[in-house]
Amino acid sequence: MSRLIDRSFLTEAKKNKKDEFYTQRVDIDRELQYYEGQFKGRTVYCNTDHPKKSNFVRYFLDNFTRLGLRRLIATGYAVDGSNCGTYFSYTGNPDELVAWKNDELTLLQGNGDFRSDECVALLRESDIIVTNPPYSLLREFVGCIESFNKDFLIIATVNAITYKEIFRLIHAGKIWLGVGLGRDISGFIVPDHYELYGTEARLNDRGERIVSTNNSLWLTNLDSERRHQDIPLVKTYSANEADYPHYDNLDGINVNKTKDIPSDWFGLMGVPITFLHKHNPAQFEIVGFRKGNDGKDLRINGKAPYFRIIIRRREER
Structure with a gap:
């Protein structure tokens, strides 16, 4: 039986700037397998990711040695009434991992917006950006990454293809679609105060609230065999x-x-x-x-x- 798709919550999210959609670990594992050989000796920056909430951060911590990473950086936007964003850096030092496990995170001076001077400075230090950016700011996000000539792998809405700023880069062969598309991305974790929109909304086995859009894709400039x-x-x-x-x-x-x-x-x-x-x-x-x-x-x-x-x-x- 075909599944009904209700994307009204995406429209609502864009209108009200509700952009807290966290990627599930299963979807990250499924996509990142196609690019593993491109991380050795490089710095990964998850620049829209709360260091403790993000499954991207957990993925790179779990696979730091196997991928041969040089450094992992994560910055998250200020939430829960705070005016300061969060910062975490890991270079393989066990003390850094202990601090992360104990929630001993560094606060940024600003709110952690990816466009802020603090975050742009970290962007300059990085090699690859991997994250799920706010859909309402997708044009600005990709423009920022592209202006610094960084490699990236991000999740976006399928409609991003139709944005002139995005299609211009696709047309020029500077960016392309990743492997996962539509139902290959199984859904997003949302905060407790979000309504569970859509016919496929559910709670997972950890009690997390999941909404499935069936309208997302991976956007990247990392090459893979599948692309050829x-x-x-x-x-x-x-x-x-x-x-x-x-x-x-x-x-x-x-x-x-x-x-x-x-x-x-x-x-x-x-x-x-x-x-x-x-x-x-x-x-x-x-x-x-x-x-x-x-x-x-x-x-x-x-x-x-x-x-x-x-x-x-x-x-x-």
Whole structure:
């Protein structure tokens, strides 16, 4: 039976800036396995993570030696009436771990906002940013990370693909989607005062409140083998032309599902935004997003389909 998806709490969260959505450890373990070889000798900064609440921090503490990390930094935004954010740094020193276990955290001078001078200074010292940033500040967050040319792996809403600031970087090949998408991300831990929105809201075996969006993805500039796997092309345009209508305002065809991309078409195609989850840059070129030759939304017989990524096949390899 298909599961109903209620994303109203995401809209509410954005409107009211309720951004306390903590990532579950199972989802972190599942995604980080694809990038493990890229952490050796490097400093990881979890810059929107309370050092004791964050499962990202716990993951890197548990795997610090195995990954060969040089340093782990975490800063969290001020909560619970405090005006100061929290700070934690770990270099493998046992005393640092004892302090963390005993809740002996350092307070920042400011509130721990990732844009603050304190946090930007720590950002400059780091190599890889790994976190679940506030969705309401996603554009600013990615812009900040990109301006300092840092590697990163973050969780974002699927709709982030449609943000012009994000798509510009995807189009330029500077960032791309990670492995987990939609239901591959099993849900987020929320504070007790949050309503349990949606039909899949639940309590887990530790009594934590979980909401499942089915509308999130990983966004990164860390490479993985999965990114270089071709999409199998099993359908053809020839003899199935009716399934691939041409746009009114673009010399190209519409493809409703990524799995239906035809193997014998090398012109422009409009595909769903989730195509990016399967995109191999050696197989397809990203040409544009959403607009036809007239600068208006793509149309078929006067009607606009949902957002489309415009792509073109690379030459046969």
